[in-house]
Amino acid sequence: MKLLHLIKISIVSVFLFGFVSCDIISEPSDNQTLALLALALPQSVNLEFEALVNGQKITSGTNTLSDSRSVQFRDFRLYISEVKFVRADGSTADVSLSTDNVWQANGVSLVDLETYRTTETNIKVNGSVPIGSYTGIQFTVGVPAALNHLNSTNQSSPLNIGSMYWSWTGGYKHANIEFSYNGTDWTSLHLGSTTCSGAPNYGNCSKKFRAIILLSGQVNVSNQKISLDVDKLLTGHTYGAMGMCMPGTGAPCDSLVQAFGMNISNGAMDSSITQRFFSLR
Known part of the structure:
Protein backbone atom coordinates (compact mmCIF):
# COMPACT_ATOMS: atom_id res chain seq x y z
CA MET A 1 0.00 0.00 0.00
CA LYS A 2 2.79 2.44 0.87
CA LEU A 3 4.65 1.66 -2.39
CA LEU A 4 1.48 2.15 -4.43
CA HIS A 5 0.85 5.43 -2.62
CA LEU A 6 4.38 6.68 -3.43
CA ILE A 7 4.01 5.67 -7.08
CA LYS A 8 0.73 7.59 -7.32
CA ILE A 9 2.28 10.69 -5.81
CA SER A 10 5.30 10.45 -8.15
CA ILE A 11 3.14 10.13 -11.27
CA VAL A 12 0.90 13.03 -10.33
CA SER A 13 3.91 15.16 -9.32
CA VAL A 14 5.54 14.60 -12.71
CA PHE A 15 2.29 15.50 -14.44
CA LEU A 16 1.84 18.64 -12.39
CA PHE A 17 5.48 19.71 -12.96
CA GLY A 18 5.10 19.26 -16.69
CA PHE A 19 1.84 21.19 -16.69
CA VAL A 20 3.40 24.12 -14.87
CA SER A 21 6.66 24.15 -16.88
CA CYS A 22 4.79 24.29 -20.19
CA ASP A 23 2.92 27.40 -19.09
CA ILE A 24 5.47 30.24 -19.03
CA ILE A 25 3.12 32.62 -17.26
CA SER A 26 1.10 30.83 -14.63
CA GLU A 27 -2.09 32.46 -13.46
CA PRO A 28 -2.83 32.55 -9.69
CA SER A 29 -5.98 30.54 -10.32
CA ASP A 30 -3.86 27.80 -11.93
CA ASN A 31 -1.67 27.57 -8.86
CA GLN A 32 -4.72 27.32 -6.65
CA THR A 33 -6.12 24.55 -8.82
CA LEU A 34 -2.86 22.63 -8.64
CA ALA A 35 -2.78 23.01 -4.87
CA LEU A 36 -6.32 21.65 -4.62
CA LEU A 37 -5.39 18.73 -6.87
CA ALA A 38 -2.44 17.87 -4.61
CA LEU A 39 -4.62 18.01 -1.52
CA ALA A 40 -7.18 15.71 -3.16
CA LEU A 41 -4.66 12.88 -3.43
CA PRO A 42 -5.56 10.12 -0.99
CA GLN A 43 -3.15 8.70 1.53
CA SER A 44 -3.34 5.26 3.08
CA VAL A 45 -4.89 4.90 6.52
CA ASN A 46 -3.72 2.14 8.82
CA LEU A 47 -5.16 1.99 12.34
CA GLU A 48 -4.06 -0.71 14.77
CA PHE A 49 -6.21 -1.51 17.80
CA GLU A 50 -4.82 -3.18 20.91
CA ALA A 51 -6.39 -4.21 24.23
CA LEU A 52 -4.14 -3.67 27.23
CA VAL A 53 -4.30 -5.08 30.74
CA ASN A 54 -1.99 -3.25 33.16
CA GLY A 55 -0.12 -1.91 30.13
CA GLN A 56 0.34 -5.33 28.51
CA LYS A 57 -1.52 -6.80 25.53
CA ILE A 58 -4.23 -9.22 26.59
CA THR A 59 -3.47 -12.90 26.37
CA SER A 60 -5.70 -15.91 25.85
CA GLY A 61 -4.99 -17.00 29.43
CA THR A 62 -5.10 -15.18 32.73
CA ASN A 63 -4.34 -11.45 32.80
CA THR A 64 -3.55 -9.45 35.94
CA LEU A 65 -5.22 -6.06 36.36
CA SER A 66 -3.45 -3.13 37.99
CA GLY A 90 -12.17 21.25 14.03
CA SER A 91 -13.21 20.23 10.53
CA THR A 92 -13.04 16.55 9.61
CA ALA A 93 -12.03 14.38 6.67
CA ASP A 94 -13.92 11.12 6.15
CA VAL A 95 -11.92 7.91 5.86
CA SER A 96 -13.00 5.65 3.01
CA LEU A 97 -12.64 2.16 4.45
CA SER A 98 -11.35 -0.49 2.09
CA THR A 99 -13.41 -3.60 1.33
CA ASP A 100 -12.19 -7.17 1.68
CA ASN A 101 -15.54 -8.83 2.58
CA VAL A 102 -13.79 -10.55 5.47
CA TRP A 103 -13.07 -7.92 8.10
CA GLN A 104 -14.32 -4.84 6.24
CA ALA A 105 -17.36 -4.13 4.06
CA ASN A 106 -19.96 -1.39 3.60
CA GLY A 107 -17.84 1.10 5.54
CA VAL A 108 -17.76 -1.14 8.62
CA SER A 109 -14.77 -2.94 10.14
CA LEU A 110 -14.76 -5.70 12.74
CA VAL A 111 -11.93 -5.58 15.28
CA ASP A 112 -11.38 -8.96 16.97
CA LEU A 113 -8.84 -9.04 19.80
CA GLU A 114 -9.11 -12.58 21.18
CA THR A 115 -9.17 -16.19 19.95
CA TYR A 116 -11.53 -18.11 22.28
CA ARG A 117 -14.65 -17.58 20.14
CA THR A 118 -12.71 -17.22 16.90
CA THR A 119 -9.46 -18.74 15.69
CA GLU A 120 -8.38 -15.56 13.91
CA THR A 121 -8.00 -12.00 15.12
CA ASN A 122 -8.06 -8.65 13.37
CA ILE A 123 -6.43 -5.55 14.80
CA LYS A 124 -6.38 -3.45 11.61
CA VAL A 125 -8.74 -0.85 10.19
CA ASN A 126 -7.61 0.21 6.71
CA GLY A 127 -8.68 2.79 4.17
CA SER A 128 -7.72 6.14 2.68
CA VAL A 129 -8.15 9.83 3.48
CA PRO A 130 -7.17 13.07 1.67
CA ILE A 131 -3.63 14.26 2.36
CA GLY A 132 -3.57 16.74 5.19
CA SER A 133 -2.36 17.65 8.67
CA TYR A 134 -4.54 16.13 11.37
CA THR A 135 -4.66 16.62 15.13
CA GLY A 136 -7.14 13.92 16.10
CA ILE A 137 -9.29 11.00 15.08
CA GLN A 138 -12.96 10.18 15.50
CA PHE A 139 -14.76 6.88 15.03
CA THR A 140 -17.95 5.14 16.06
CA VAL A 141 -18.10 1.89 17.97
CA GLY A 142 -21.05 0.28 16.27
CA VAL A 143 -22.84 -0.43 13.03
CA PRO A 144 -24.42 2.65 11.38
CA ALA A 145 -28.16 2.94 11.92
CA ALA A 146 -28.85 2.47 8.19
CA LEU A 147 -27.16 -0.96 8.26
CA ASN A 148 -28.08 -2.06 11.77
CA HIS A 149 -31.19 -4.02 10.84
CA LEU A 150 -30.04 -5.83 7.73
CA ASN A 151 -30.71 -9.54 7.37
CA SER A 152 -27.38 -10.85 8.65
CA THR A 153 -27.82 -14.19 6.85
CA ASN A 154 -27.29 -12.67 3.41
CA GLN A 155 -24.70 -9.97 4.10
CA SER A 156 -21.01 -9.92 3.27
CA SER A 157 -18.57 -10.50 6.11
CA PRO A 158 -18.20 -9.02 8.69
CA LEU A 159 -21.94 -8.25 8.81
CA ASN A 160 -22.92 -11.91 8.43
CA ILE A 161 -21.64 -13.13 11.82
CA GLY A 162 -24.50 -14.60 13.82
CA SER A 163 -22.76 -14.23 17.19
CA MET A 164 -22.46 -10.48 16.55
CA TYR A 165 -26.16 -10.11 15.79
CA TRP A 166 -28.31 -9.29 18.82
CA SER A 167 -31.89 -9.71 17.63
CA TRP A 168 -34.18 -8.51 14.88
CA THR A 169 -35.45 -5.79 17.23
CA GLY A 170 -32.00 -4.56 18.21
CA GLY A 171 -29.74 -5.32 15.25
CA TYR A 172 -26.05 -5.99 15.69
CA LYS A 173 -23.97 -6.08 18.85
CA HIS A 174 -21.88 -2.97 18.46
CA ALA A 175 -19.43 -4.40 20.99
CA ASN A 176 -19.18 -7.90 22.44
CA ILE A 177 -16.78 -8.24 25.39
CA GLU A 178 -17.02 -11.29 27.65
CA PHE A 179 -14.77 -11.70 30.67
CA SER A 180 -14.41 -13.49 34.00
CA TYR A 181 -12.53 -12.75 37.19
CA ASN A 182 -12.41 -16.37 38.29
CA GLY A 183 -12.75 -18.37 35.08
CA THR A 184 -16.21 -19.60 36.10
CA ASP A 185 -18.65 -16.69 36.40
CA TRP A 186 -18.70 -14.86 33.08
CA THR A 187 -19.88 -11.31 32.44
CA SER A 188 -21.05 -10.60 28.88
CA LEU A 189 -21.02 -6.94 27.89
CA HIS A 190 -23.23 -6.68 24.82
CA LEU A 191 -23.69 -3.14 23.53
CA GLY A 192 -26.49 -2.66 21.04
CA SER A 193 -29.38 -0.39 20.17
CA THR A 194 -32.54 -0.68 22.26
CA THR A 195 -36.12 0.58 22.34
CA CYS A 196 -36.52 -0.16 18.63
CA SER A 197 -39.81 -0.02 16.77
CA GLY A 198 -41.15 -0.17 13.22
CA ALA A 199 -41.84 -3.83 12.49
CA PRO A 200 -40.79 -5.79 10.56
CA ASN A 201 -37.37 -4.09 10.28
CA TYR A 202 -37.33 -2.31 13.67
CA GLY A 203 -35.07 0.38 12.24
CA ASN A 204 -36.19 3.17 14.57
CA CYS A 205 -34.16 2.83 17.76
CA SER A 206 -34.51 5.70 20.22
CA LYS A 207 -31.58 4.44 22.31
CA LYS A 208 -28.72 3.76 19.92
CA PHE A 209 -25.80 3.03 22.27
CA ARG A 210 -23.31 3.74 19.50
CA ALA A 211 -20.23 5.31 21.09
CA ILE A 212 -18.69 8.21 19.17
CA ILE A 213 -15.05 8.33 20.25
CA LEU A 214 -12.96 11.47 19.72
CA LEU A 215 -9.23 11.24 20.45
CA SER A 216 -7.08 14.37 20.25
CA GLY A 217 -3.34 14.51 19.69
CA GLN A 218 -0.78 14.16 16.95
CA VAL A 219 -1.81 11.28 14.72
CA ASN A 220 0.10 9.16 12.25
CA VAL A 221 -2.40 8.47 9.48
CA SER A 222 -0.42 5.61 7.97
CA ASN A 223 0.42 3.88 11.25
CA GLN A 224 -1.64 4.85 14.29
CA LYS A 225 -2.20 2.67 17.36
CA ILE A 226 -5.39 2.98 19.39
CA SER A 227 -5.38 1.38 22.83
CA LEU A 228 -8.31 -0.06 24.75
CA ASP A 229 -7.51 0.12 28.46
CA VAL A 230 -9.16 -2.86 30.15
CA ASP A 231 -8.24 -1.60 33.63
CA LYS A 232 -10.23 1.58 33.00
CA LEU A 233 -13.12 -0.35 31.46
CA LEU A 234 -13.43 -2.50 34.60
CA THR A 235 -12.97 0.35 37.07
CA GLY A 236 -15.81 0.17 39.58
CA HIS A 237 -17.12 -3.14 38.25
CA THR A 238 -17.44 -6.26 40.38
CA TYR A 239 -19.13 -9.47 39.38
CA GLY A 240 -22.62 -9.73 40.77
CA ALA A 241 -25.83 -11.54 40.03
CA MET A 242 -26.04 -9.82 36.64
CA GLY A 243 -23.80 -11.85 34.35
CA MET A 244 -25.44 -10.56 31.16
CA CYS A 245 -24.68 -6.85 30.81
CA MET A 246 -26.81 -5.05 28.27
CA PRO A 247 -27.75 -1.37 28.25
CA GLY A 248 -30.38 -0.70 30.87
CA SER A 265 -30.61 6.21 30.31
CA ASN A 266 -30.86 7.46 26.74
CA GLY A 267 -28.05 5.63 24.92
CA ALA A 268 -26.41 8.84 23.69
CA MET A 269 -22.97 10.31 24.24
CA ASP A 270 -22.90 12.38 27.43
CA SER A 271 -20.52 15.34 27.76
CA SER A 272 -20.62 14.98 31.54
CA ILE A 273 -19.19 11.44 31.25
CA THR A 274 -15.65 11.24 29.91
CA GLN A 275 -14.99 8.06 27.97
CA ARG A 276 -12.09 6.29 29.65
CA PHE A 277 -11.63 3.22 27.48
CA PHE A 278 -9.84 4.45 24.31
CA SER A 279 -6.63 6.44 23.83
CA LEU A 280 -4.00 7.18 21.21
CA ARG A 281 -0.73 5.31 21.62
Whole structure:
Protein backbone atom coordinates (compact mmCIF):
# COMPACT_ATOMS: atom_id res chain seq x y z
CA MET A 1 0.00 0.00 0.00
CA LYS A 2 2.79 2.44 0.87
CA LEU A 3 4.65 1.66 -2.39
CA LEU A 4 1.48 2.15 -4.43
CA HIS A 5 0.85 5.43 -2.62
CA LEU A 6 4.38 6.68 -3.43
CA ILE A 7 4.01 5.67 -7.08
CA LYS A 8 0.73 7.59 -7.32
CA ILE A 9 2.28 10.69 -5.81
CA SER A 10 5.30 10.45 -8.15
CA ILE A 11 3.14 10.13 -11.27
CA VAL A 12 0.90 13.03 -10.33
CA SER A 13 3.91 15.16 -9.32
CA VAL A 14 5.54 14.60 -12.71
CA PHE A 15 2.29 15.50 -14.44
CA LEU A 16 1.84 18.64 -12.39
CA PHE A 17 5.48 19.71 -12.96
CA GLY A 18 5.10 19.26 -16.69
CA PHE A 19 1.84 21.19 -16.69
CA VAL A 20 3.40 24.12 -14.87
CA SER A 21 6.66 24.15 -16.88
CA CYS A 22 4.79 24.29 -20.19
CA ASP A 23 2.92 27.40 -19.09
CA ILE A 24 5.47 30.24 -19.03
CA ILE A 25 3.12 32.62 -17.26
CA SER A 26 1.10 30.83 -14.63
CA GLU A 27 -2.09 32.46 -13.46
CA PRO A 28 -2.83 32.55 -9.69
CA SER A 29 -5.98 30.54 -10.32
CA ASP A 30 -3.86 27.80 -11.93
CA ASN A 31 -1.67 27.57 -8.86
CA GLN A 32 -4.72 27.32 -6.65
CA THR A 33 -6.12 24.55 -8.82
CA LEU A 34 -2.86 22.63 -8.64
CA ALA A 35 -2.78 23.01 -4.87
CA LEU A 36 -6.32 21.65 -4.62
CA LEU A 37 -5.39 18.73 -6.87
CA ALA A 38 -2.44 17.87 -4.61
CA LEU A 39 -4.62 18.01 -1.52
CA ALA A 40 -7.18 15.71 -3.16
CA LEU A 41 -4.66 12.88 -3.43
CA PRO A 42 -5.56 10.12 -0.99
CA GLN A 43 -3.15 8.70 1.53
CA SER A 44 -3.34 5.26 3.08
CA VAL A 45 -4.89 4.90 6.52
CA ASN A 46 -3.72 2.14 8.82
CA LEU A 47 -5.16 1.99 12.34
CA GLU A 48 -4.06 -0.71 14.77
CA PHE A 49 -6.21 -1.51 17.80
CA GLU A 50 -4.82 -3.18 20.91
CA ALA A 51 -6.39 -4.21 24.23
CA LEU A 52 -4.14 -3.67 27.23
CA VAL A 53 -4.30 -5.08 30.74
CA ASN A 54 -1.99 -3.25 33.16
CA GLY A 55 -0.12 -1.91 30.13
CA GLN A 56 0.34 -5.33 28.51
CA LYS A 57 -1.52 -6.80 25.53
CA ILE A 58 -4.23 -9.22 26.59
CA THR A 59 -3.47 -12.90 26.37
CA SER A 60 -5.70 -15.91 25.85
CA GLY A 61 -4.99 -17.00 29.43
CA THR A 62 -5.10 -15.18 32.73
CA ASN A 63 -4.34 -11.45 32.80
CA THR A 64 -3.55 -9.45 35.94
CA LEU A 65 -5.22 -6.06 36.36
CA SER A 66 -3.45 -3.13 37.99
CA ASP A 67 -5.57 -3.74 41.12
CA SER A 68 -4.18 -7.33 41.25
CA ARG A 69 -7.43 -8.97 40.15
CA SER A 70 -7.12 -11.69 37.52
CA VAL A 71 -9.26 -11.53 34.40
CA GLN A 72 -9.82 -13.82 31.42
CA PHE A 73 -11.56 -13.12 28.11
CA ARG A 74 -13.58 -15.32 25.81
CA ASP A 75 -14.76 -12.58 23.44
CA PHE A 76 -13.44 -9.12 22.56
CA ARG A 77 -14.98 -7.81 19.35
CA LEU A 78 -16.12 -4.37 18.26
CA TYR A 79 -17.57 -2.94 15.06
CA ILE A 80 -15.81 0.27 13.97
CA SER A 81 -17.39 2.69 11.49
CA GLU A 82 -17.63 6.38 10.53
CA VAL A 83 -13.89 6.95 10.87
CA LYS A 84 -12.76 10.57 10.44
CA PHE A 85 -9.53 12.51 10.91
CA VAL A 86 -9.81 15.87 12.63
CA ARG A 87 -8.00 19.04 11.54
CA ALA A 88 -6.76 21.79 13.86
CA ASP A 89 -9.74 23.99 12.99
CA GLY A 90 -12.17 21.25 14.03
CA SER A 91 -13.21 20.23 10.53
CA THR A 92 -13.04 16.55 9.61
CA ALA A 93 -12.03 14.38 6.67
CA ASP A 94 -13.92 11.12 6.15
CA VAL A 95 -11.92 7.91 5.86
CA SER A 96 -13.00 5.65 3.01
CA LEU A 97 -12.64 2.16 4.45
CA SER A 98 -11.35 -0.49 2.09
CA THR A 99 -13.41 -3.60 1.33
CA ASP A 100 -12.19 -7.17 1.68
CA ASN A 101 -15.54 -8.83 2.58
CA VAL A 102 -13.79 -10.55 5.47
CA TRP A 103 -13.07 -7.92 8.10
CA GLN A 104 -14.32 -4.84 6.24
CA ALA A 105 -17.36 -4.13 4.06
CA ASN A 106 -19.96 -1.39 3.60
CA GLY A 107 -17.84 1.10 5.54
CA VAL A 108 -17.76 -1.14 8.62
CA SER A 109 -14.77 -2.94 10.14
CA LEU A 110 -14.76 -5.70 12.74
CA VAL A 111 -11.93 -5.58 15.28
CA ASP A 112 -11.38 -8.96 16.97
CA LEU A 113 -8.84 -9.04 19.80
CA GLU A 114 -9.11 -12.58 21.18
CA THR A 115 -9.17 -16.19 19.95
CA TYR A 116 -11.53 -18.11 22.28
CA ARG A 117 -14.65 -17.58 20.14
CA THR A 118 -12.71 -17.22 16.90
CA THR A 119 -9.46 -18.74 15.69
CA GLU A 120 -8.38 -15.56 13.91
CA THR A 121 -8.00 -12.00 15.12
CA ASN A 122 -8.06 -8.65 13.37
CA ILE A 123 -6.43 -5.55 14.80
CA LYS A 124 -6.38 -3.45 11.61
CA VAL A 125 -8.74 -0.85 10.19
CA ASN A 126 -7.61 0.21 6.71
CA GLY A 127 -8.68 2.79 4.17
CA SER A 128 -7.72 6.14 2.68
CA VAL A 129 -8.15 9.83 3.48
CA PRO A 130 -7.17 13.07 1.67
CA ILE A 131 -3.63 14.26 2.36
CA GLY A 132 -3.57 16.74 5.19
CA SER A 133 -2.36 17.65 8.67
CA TYR A 134 -4.54 16.13 11.37
CA THR A 135 -4.66 16.62 15.13
CA GLY A 136 -7.14 13.92 16.10
CA ILE A 137 -9.29 11.00 15.08
CA GLN A 138 -12.96 10.18 15.50
CA PHE A 139 -14.76 6.88 15.03
CA THR A 140 -17.95 5.14 16.06
CA VAL A 141 -18.10 1.89 17.97
CA GLY A 142 -21.05 0.28 16.27
CA VAL A 143 -22.84 -0.43 13.03
CA PRO A 144 -24.42 2.65 11.38
CA ALA A 145 -28.16 2.94 11.92
CA ALA A 146 -28.85 2.47 8.19
CA LEU A 147 -27.16 -0.96 8.26
CA ASN A 148 -28.08 -2.06 11.77
CA HIS A 149 -31.19 -4.02 10.84
CA LEU A 150 -30.04 -5.83 7.73
CA ASN A 151 -30.71 -9.54 7.37
CA SER A 152 -27.38 -10.85 8.65
CA THR A 153 -27.82 -14.19 6.85
CA ASN A 154 -27.29 -12.67 3.41
CA GLN A 155 -24.70 -9.97 4.10
CA SER A 156 -21.01 -9.92 3.27
CA SER A 157 -18.57 -10.50 6.11
CA PRO A 158 -18.20 -9.02 8.69
CA LEU A 159 -21.94 -8.25 8.81
CA ASN A 160 -22.92 -11.91 8.43
CA ILE A 161 -21.64 -13.13 11.82
CA GLY A 162 -24.50 -14.60 13.82
CA SER A 163 -22.76 -14.23 17.19
CA MET A 164 -22.46 -10.48 16.55
CA TYR A 165 -26.16 -10.11 15.79
CA TRP A 166 -28.31 -9.29 18.82
CA SER A 167 -31.89 -9.71 17.63
CA TRP A 168 -34.18 -8.51 14.88
CA THR A 169 -35.45 -5.79 17.23
CA GLY A 170 -32.00 -4.56 18.21
CA GLY A 171 -29.74 -5.32 15.25
CA TYR A 172 -26.05 -5.99 15.69
CA LYS A 173 -23.97 -6.08 18.85
CA HIS A 174 -21.88 -2.97 18.46
CA ALA A 175 -19.43 -4.40 20.99
CA ASN A 176 -19.18 -7.90 22.44
CA ILE A 177 -16.78 -8.24 25.39
CA GLU A 178 -17.02 -11.29 27.65
CA PHE A 179 -14.77 -11.70 30.67
CA SER A 180 -14.41 -13.49 34.00
CA TYR A 181 -12.53 -12.75 37.19
CA ASN A 182 -12.41 -16.37 38.29
CA GLY A 183 -12.75 -18.37 35.08
CA THR A 184 -16.21 -19.60 36.10
CA ASP A 185 -18.65 -16.69 36.40
CA TRP A 186 -18.70 -14.86 33.08
CA THR A 187 -19.88 -11.31 32.44
CA SER A 188 -21.05 -10.60 28.88
CA LEU A 189 -21.02 -6.94 27.89
CA HIS A 190 -23.23 -6.68 24.82
CA LEU A 191 -23.69 -3.14 23.53
CA GLY A 192 -26.49 -2.66 21.04
CA SER A 193 -29.38 -0.39 20.17
CA THR A 194 -32.54 -0.68 22.26
CA THR A 195 -36.12 0.58 22.34
CA CYS A 196 -36.52 -0.16 18.63
CA SER A 197 -39.81 -0.02 16.77
CA GLY A 198 -41.15 -0.17 13.22
CA ALA A 199 -41.84 -3.83 12.49
CA PRO A 200 -40.79 -5.79 10.56
CA ASN A 201 -37.37 -4.09 10.28
CA TYR A 202 -37.33 -2.31 13.67
CA GLY A 203 -35.07 0.38 12.24
CA ASN A 204 -36.19 3.17 14.57
CA CYS A 205 -34.16 2.83 17.76
CA SER A 206 -34.51 5.70 20.22
CA LYS A 207 -31.58 4.44 22.31
CA LYS A 208 -28.72 3.76 19.92
CA PHE A 209 -25.80 3.03 22.27
CA ARG A 210 -23.31 3.74 19.50
CA ALA A 211 -20.23 5.31 21.09
CA ILE A 212 -18.69 8.21 19.17
CA ILE A 213 -15.05 8.33 20.25
CA LEU A 214 -12.96 11.47 19.72
CA LEU A 215 -9.23 11.24 20.45
CA SER A 216 -7.08 14.37 20.25
CA GLY A 217 -3.34 14.51 19.69
CA GLN A 218 -0.78 14.16 16.95
CA VAL A 219 -1.81 11.28 14.72
CA ASN A 220 0.10 9.16 12.25
CA VAL A 221 -2.40 8.47 9.48
CA SER A 222 -0.42 5.61 7.97
CA ASN A 223 0.42 3.88 11.25
CA GLN A 224 -1.64 4.85 14.29
CA LYS A 225 -2.20 2.67 17.36
CA ILE A 226 -5.39 2.98 19.39
CA SER A 227 -5.38 1.38 22.83
CA LEU A 228 -8.31 -0.06 24.75
CA ASP A 229 -7.51 0.12 28.46
CA VAL A 230 -9.16 -2.86 30.15
CA ASP A 231 -8.24 -1.60 33.63
CA LYS A 232 -10.23 1.58 33.00
CA LEU A 233 -13.12 -0.35 31.46
CA LEU A 234 -13.43 -2.50 34.60
CA THR A 235 -12.97 0.35 37.07
CA GLY A 236 -15.81 0.17 39.58
CA HIS A 237 -17.12 -3.14 38.25
CA THR A 238 -17.44 -6.26 40.38
CA TYR A 239 -19.13 -9.47 39.38
CA GLY A 240 -22.62 -9.73 40.77
CA ALA A 241 -25.83 -11.54 40.03
CA MET A 242 -26.04 -9.82 36.64
CA GLY A 243 -23.80 -11.85 34.35
CA MET A 244 -25.44 -10.56 31.16
CA CYS A 245 -24.68 -6.85 30.81
CA MET A 246 -26.81 -5.05 28.27
CA PRO A 247 -27.75 -1.37 28.25
CA GLY A 248 -30.38 -0.70 30.87
CA THR A 249 -29.71 -3.74 33.03
CA GLY A 250 -28.46 -1.58 35.91
CA ALA A 251 -25.61 -2.15 38.36
CA PRO A 252 -23.01 -3.60 38.12
CA CYS A 253 -23.29 -3.13 34.35
CA ASP A 254 -23.75 0.64 34.30
CA SER A 255 -20.07 1.40 34.85
CA LEU A 256 -19.12 -0.69 31.80
CA VAL A 257 -21.45 1.28 29.51
CA GLN A 258 -20.28 4.59 30.98
CA ALA A 259 -16.66 3.68 30.20
CA PHE A 260 -17.60 4.38 26.55
CA GLY A 261 -18.82 7.86 27.54
CA MET A 262 -22.49 7.00 27.06
CA ASN A 263 -25.53 7.88 29.11
CA ILE A 264 -27.13 4.67 30.36
CA SER A 265 -30.61 6.21 30.31
CA ASN A 266 -30.86 7.46 26.74
CA GLY A 267 -28.05 5.63 24.92
CA ALA A 268 -26.41 8.84 23.69
CA MET A 269 -22.97 10.31 24.24
CA ASP A 270 -22.90 12.38 27.43
CA SER A 271 -20.52 15.34 27.76
CA SER A 272 -20.62 14.98 31.54
CA ILE A 273 -19.19 11.44 31.25
CA THR A 274 -15.65 11.24 29.91
CA GLN A 275 -14.99 8.06 27.97
CA ARG A 276 -12.09 6.29 29.65
CA PHE A 277 -11.63 3.22 27.48
CA PHE A 278 -9.84 4.45 24.31
CA SER A 279 -6.63 6.44 23.83
CA LEU A 280 -4.00 7.18 21.21
CA ARG A 281 -0.73 5.31 21.62
